[in-house]
Amino acid sequence: MQFLINGKSIEADFDVRTSLLDLLRDHLGLPGSKKGCNQGACGACTVLVDGERILSCLALAVQYQGRSITTIEGLADSGLHPLQQSFIEHDGFQCGYCTPGQICSAVAMIEEIKRGLPSHVTADLSADAIALSHDELRERMSGNLCRCGAYNGIVDAITEVYAETTE
Ligand code: FES
Ligand code: FES
Secondary structure, eight states: OOEETEEEEEEEOTTTTTTTTHIIIIISSTSSSSSSSSSSSSSSTTTTTTEEEEGGGBBBGGGTTTSSSEOOOOOOOOOOOHHHHHHHHOOSSSSSSSSSHHHHHHHHHHHHHHOOOOOOTTTTTTOSSSSOHHHHHHHHHHTTTTTTTOOHHHHHHHHHHHHTTTT
């Protein structure tokens, strides 16, 4: 089967019951995406498919042939991604286990809010633009858990990069 992962075309042969997360980690040597709960509850396995965030532990790899998959390794292809740099500067990680998922999720979330996609806490659904308030950020990142409680640094890192990209 043929995949496009981090901009590279990759052939892989595996059991069709394999999750996308297991394909990345166990078959393709991309261990950046983490297996936290393996049941869709923690966000540690978040990757981007055509720029949208998905939980790779809940995805069957065969469904994603021909789609553009980006993992945390791909975000750092030509130097650190601004969010990776910002997580470092704001101490957005402690053990770092959740960090790849947090960063992939934040990359997609920033694009979602720029496209005007509302969240559960968006007050005005007809507004032309949505501000990334503290509540919006918390709601939109709520699928990514950090057991160390590095949330303050994570929020600061995302807030800073969002502000830079919308200047
Ligand atoms: S490992 Fe996928 S959501 Fe937890
Ligand atoms: S930094 Fe450890 S779980 Fe988030």
